[in-house]
Amino acid sequence: MPNVRFDNGLAEITPDGAWDTVAEGLGFAEGPLWLPAGYLIFSDTPGGRICEVRGGALGTHRELQGEGPDGLTLDIEGRLLVCFQDGRWVGREEDGRIEPLAREYDGRRLNSPNDIVVRSDGRIFFSDPPYGLKDESARQLPYNAVFTVDPDGSGLRPLATDFEKPNGLALSLDERTLYVADTARHHVRAFDVAGDGELSDGRVFAGMREEGRPDGMKLDRDGRLYVCAGSLQVFAPDGKPLGVIDCPQSPANCTWGEDGSTLFITARTCVYRSRIEATGVAPYLR
Secondary structure, rough: OOOEEEOOOOOHOOOOOOOOOEEOOOOOOOEEEEEEOOOOEEEEEOEEEEEEEEOOEEEEEEOOOOEEEEEEEEOOOOEEEEOOOOOEEEEEOOOOEEEEOOOOOEEEEOOOOEEEEEEOOOOEEEEEOOOOOOOOOHOOOOOEEEEEEOOOOOOEEEHHHHHHHEEEEEEOOOOOEEEEHHHHHHHEHHHOOOOOOOOEEEEEEOOOOOHHOOOOOEOOOOEEEEEEOOEEEOOOOOOOEEEEOOOOOOOOOOEEOOOOOEEEEEEEEEEEEEEEEOOEOOOHHO
């Protein structure tokens, strides 16, 4: 792996060697997700498609022109969930089609759904920043929120609305804490999560080094948080900085794949991977 800076224990779990290039020539890579079938998919947001890498070959998993796919995950039944940045909705795969799961709240269109996670009971959480809005006149909701959807697909409601630009999401291994990147404020917040999804005790968990703007993030099973923020910034379970891993391009998101110890990052026009001496938290590892 490339250079580890500000090392405070991070180098112990980062083997030597460069990032491997998995895919290149993309418009803007986002939302990586390893599927139980044994291959990686990710969004090429401006390209309007979900890509796949199988056997080392880059291909198209699904065409979604004009919708701007972004964050991806699986629900507890293994169905694909997709945040559509430009289309301003969240969809779920049903019988080979992407059907709407959330489009509007209280009669008003969502802003620009970005990232999405699912709890083991099926509850869905997604962030709704304004990145896909062409201008403020297109806005219908007066806030940028984190939303939840009930396990049965109903009951859409905002949980917290005091973000500037909520972005990446991650649930702790015990699912009692939700981490939310607030990109414009250069920090990650943590919230206690109740059974009905309600959030409480919001606090700043970690501030980014070097004016990093936090985007996607994932946890490992030891509670370390890996945040894409200009570089890959890693934090201990108590928020203590463990170090920064340099990346070939500024990463937007990351995911665990293969045997659970390979970290993939989507970084602008490329996708990279490297082994980590840790086991990740990911849908296919449930």
